[in-house]
Amino acid sequence: MSERLSQQLAFLIEADKLKSVSRASSLSDNSRKENSGEHSWHVALYALTLAEHAEPGVRIDRVIRMLLIHDLVEIDAGDAPIHGDHDAEALALAEQQAADRLFSLLPTDTAVEMRALWDEFEAAQSPDAVFAKSVDRMQPVLQNLANGGGSWVDYDVSEQQIAERVGAKVARGSPALWEHLRGLITAHFSAR
Amino acid sequence: MSERLSQQLAFLIEADKLKSVSRASSLSDNSRKENSGEHSWHVALYALTLAEHAEPGVRIDRVIRMLLIHDLVEIDAGDAPIHGDHDAEALALAEQQAADRLFSLLPTDTAVEMRALWDEFEAAQSPDAVFAKSVDRMQPVLQNLANGGGSWVDYDVSEQQIAERVGAKVARGSPALWEHLRGLITAHFSAR
Numbered sequence: 001m002s003e004r005l006s007q008q009l010a011f012l013i014e015a016d017k018l019k020s021v022s023r024a025s026s027l028s029d030n031s032r033k034e035n036s037g038e039h040s041w042h043v044a045l046y047a048l049t050l051a052e053h054a055e056p057g058v059r060i061d062r063v064i065r066m067l068l069i070h071d072l073v074e075i076d077a078g079d080a081p082i083h084g085d086h087d088a089e090a091l092a093l094a095e096q097q098a099a100d101r102l103f104s105l106l107p108t109d110t111a112v113e114m115r116a117l118w119d120e121f122e123a124a125q126s127p128d129a130v131f132a133k134s135v136d137r138m139q140p141v142l143q144n145l146a147n148g149g150g151s152w153v154d155y156d157v158s159e160q161q162i163a164e165r166v167g168a169k170v171a172r173g174s175p176a177l178w179e180h181l182r183g184l185i186t187a188h189f190s191a192r
Numbered sequence: 193m194s195e196r197l198s199q200q201l202a203f204l205i206e207a208d209k210l211k212s213v214s215r216a217s218s219l220s221d222n223s224r225k226e227n228s229g230e231h232s233w234h235v236a237l238y239a240l241t242l243a244e245h246a247e248p249g250v251r252i253d254r255v256i257r258m259l260l261i262h263d264l265v266e267i268d269a270g271d272a273p274i275h276g277d278h279d280a281e282a283l284a285l286a287e288q289q290a291a292d293r294l295f296s297l298l299p300t301d302t303a304v305e306m307r308a309l310w311d312e313f314e315a316a317q318s319p320d321a322v323f324a325k326s327v328d329r330m331q332p333v334l335q336n337l338a339n340g341g342g343s344w345v346d347y348d349v350s351e352q353q354i355a356e357r358v359g360a361k362v363a364r365g366s367p368a369l370w371e372h373l374r375g376l377i378t379a380h381f382s383a384r
Contacts, residue, residue, distance in 0.1 A: 005372050008241050012331075013338050015237055016220040019230045028208040038211045041233030045207055045260050049200050049302070061253035068237050068256070110241070139204075146205050180197050 004107045011105040017075045024081035024154065028146035036071045036079055039139070043067045046135045053174045054131045066121045066132045069114055073098035082137075082165055083155035095122075124169075134173020137166045141181055145188055159189045196299045203297040209267045216273035216346065220338035228263045228271055231331070235259045238327045245366045246323045258313045258324045261306055265290035274329075274357055275347035287314075316361075326365020329358045333373055337380055351381045 019037035026033050044067045051060040071079070076098035080086045099118055103111045121129050141162070144150035152162065162185055171178035211229035218225050236259045243252040263271075268290035272278045295307045312318055316325050333354070336342035344354065354377055363370035 002372060005242075005245070005369070009334060012234070012238055012241055013220055013334060016234065016335070016338070019219055019226070019234075020221070020223065027211055028205055029212070031212065034211070035230065037230035037233050038227065041229050041236070041260065042204070042208065042211075044233070044236065044256075046204055048257060048260060049204055049298070050197075053197070061256070064236075064253070064256060064260070065240060068233065068240060106241070142201060142205060143208070146208070177197070180194060 007105060007107050008110070011102070014075070014102065014105055015072060018072060021071070021074045021079055023079050023140075024084065024151040025140040025143045026147050026150050028143055030147040030150070034143065036074050040068060040071050043070075043135050043139050046139055047132065050135065050174075050177065053177050055127055055174070058127045058131045062117075062128045063132045063135070066117055066129065067136065069118055070121050070132065070136065072102050073118075076101060081151065081155070082140075083151060083157050083161070131173040134170045134177065137169045138177060138181060141166060141170075141185065145184055149188070149192070159185060199297060199299050200302070203294070206267070206294065206297055207264060210264060213263070213266045213271055215271050215332075216276065216343040217332040217335045218339050218342045220335055222339040222342070226335065228266050232260060232263050235262075235328050235331050238331055239324065242327065242366075242369065245369050247319055247366070250319050250323045254309075254320045255324045255327070258309055258321065259328065261310055262313050262324065262328065264294050264310075268293060273343065273347065274332075275343060275349050275353070323365040326362045326369065329361045330369060330373065333358060333362075333377065337376055341380070341384070351377060 016037075018040065019035050021036040023034045023036055023039055025039075044064045047060055047063045047067055051058075054060065054063070073095040077091065077094040080091050099115060103115045103118070105111075106114065120126055121132055124130060124133050140151065144152050151157070157165075163182070167178055167182065170181060208229075210232065211227050213228040215226045215228055215231055217231075236256045239252055239255045239259055243250075246252065246255070265287040269283065269286040272283050291307060291310055295303045295310070297303075298306065313321050313324055316322060332343065336344050343349070349357075355374070359370055359374065362373060
């Protein structure tokens with residue numbers, strides 16, 4: 001037990017580093033960039049709050065578990081802004097290596113379980129993963145709308161690009177959520 | 193549906209403010225104080241990772257839900273450091289008022305549900321709440337051990353005071369976890 005617990009605590013202390021990974025999006029009050037630790041909390045709260053908009057059969061508690069661990073790989077691989085340029089293949093490799101290192105800090109059975117959950121999220125095929133991805137893409141949209149454009153301004157992103165890069169994934173998890181968001185985005189760009 | 197969704201999104205945008213509430217404890221690398229948003233993520237990950245140490249019957253997904261919302265009231269009431277002086281009665285009142293305001297941003301049914309979950313956490317009587325409280329108290333201990341003393345140094349806290357203020361609550365949720373932590377704390381104070 002003590003050996004298992006030591007491994008679990010080592011993993012949790014290592015996870016603390018996610019609070020120092022900076023993201024492209026800013027807080028709603030525009031006071032600073034968001035970090036990936038607090039982002040992970042916020043998207044988990046999104047999933048809990050918006051559960052009724054998920055497709056039938058989605059298990060929200062599994063979605064929340066996924067979202068708690070979905071960005072841990074950024075401790076090694078960093079955050080790749082959705083509107084920035086990056087080498088997708090190199091990034092995927094770096095994230096796989098990060099997952100290998102981080103989850104193997106845990107006792108083997110837990111490591112396998114958490115890795116499978118992260119792999120499921122990454123694959124974005126199961127209903128739970130599709131909704132988790134949808135929520136993960138939606139949260140920065142709301143932040144940007146609240147703070148006057150945020151990363152859309154920084155990266156010179158058009159309404160059309162948001163629909164392509166973000167909308168498709170939000171809509172896959174919940175068409176109704178995307179329809180609502182699209183209206184807010186259109187209003188934002190019209191007012192600019 | 194659109195009205196419900198608007199209320200849910202207003203709640204989620206308001207929740208963003210928790211990322212600007214500063215806590216007494218610092219990150220593991222001592223680079224800055226932790227905020228209550230990222231703390232909420234970290235303790236939820238603690239619950240997920242340490243689930244096997246909970247008493248039989250504890251439902252970890254309910255514990256995680258509690259931990260996602262447990263500190264929201266700090267948006268209005270601020271964080272009251274466990275080792276600091278504060279007027280417990282005034283704080284409890286401020287937190288109740290904060291809960292009234294924040295949860296009522298949500299559609300009524302969800303507001304009632306989340307408020308009940310927060311009340312259960314605060315009451316610290318149900319097995320799920322007792323484990324959630326245990327994890328919430330444990331995380332700053334690990335942070336302090338990692339960063340060389342942290343808030344124990346800032347507040348001039350003794351090993352005995354940690355046992356009284358923190359240990360009792362950790363042990364209530366999981367005696368085995370507290371036994372392990374107590375060993376680490378003793379080693380830390382012996383080395384100082």
